[in-house]
Amino acid sequence: MRKFLKPAVFLLALVPFALLLIRALQNNLGPDPAQELSIETGEWTLRFLLITLALTPLRDFTGRSEFVRQRRMLGLFALFYATVHLLGWMTFILGFRWFAIVEELIERPYITVGFTSYLILFALGITSPKAMVRKLGKNWKRLHRLVYLASVLGVVHLLWILRTDIGEAVLYGSIVFVLLGYRIARKLNTKKSVFG
Secondary structure (H helix, E strand, O other): OHHHHHHHHHHHHHHHHHHHHHHHHOOOOOOOHHHHHHHHHHHHHHHHHHHHHHHHHHHHHHOOOOOHHHHHHHHHHHHHHHHHHHHHHHHHHOOOOHHHHHHHHHHOHHHHHHHHHHHHHHHHHHOOOHHHHHHHOHHHHHHHOOHHHHHHHHHHHHHHHHOOOOHHHHHHHHHHHHHHHHHHHHHHHHHHHHHO
16 A cells, blocks of 8 residues: 555646646636636645645644655645746746846745745755755754745735635635644644653
C-alpha cells in the first residue's frame, strides 16, 4: 500500500494541471482565458499549500504518518502551480515585456505581495532536498516556517484580485488562520511539557 501512495499522490496532484491544459487546448477557458488560467493556477497554489500545512495536524489527530511523508512533494507542487501562475501572467497578460513586468511589480501592491509569496516558495523549493536540509541544519526549520507567511501573502494576493467575489479567498484565509493557530498552540504546549 505504502509504495503506491507516492505515485498515486503525484498523479492526483497533476490532475488540475491536466484538466486546465485540456480546457486550454479545447479553447474552453471562458471569455478571458488568461485571467481564468491565472485565477485557477493561483487558487491551486493555495490549495496545495493548505494541504501541505494540514498534514502535520492530520498526523497528530490520526496517529498515521504515511501522509506526512508526502509533504515535500506536495509543497513542490504548490511551487509548480505558483510557477505556472507566474509564467501565465508574464506570458499571456504582459507578453514577456520585461519593462512592463518590473513596472507592475513596483506599482501594483497586490502583484508585489503575490511575487513576494512566490519568492518564499521558490526559496523553500530549492532548499527542500535532503542535502540542503543537512547543510542548513537548524536554519532549515527556521526558513521553512516562512511557508505560513507565503500562505498569508497568497490569500491577501487573491483577496486583492477578486475584490468582490471573495468567498473562496476568505475560506482559504480562515483555514490558514486555523492551521497557524494550531501550530502556535502545539509549540506552546511542547514548551510547557519541556519546562513543566
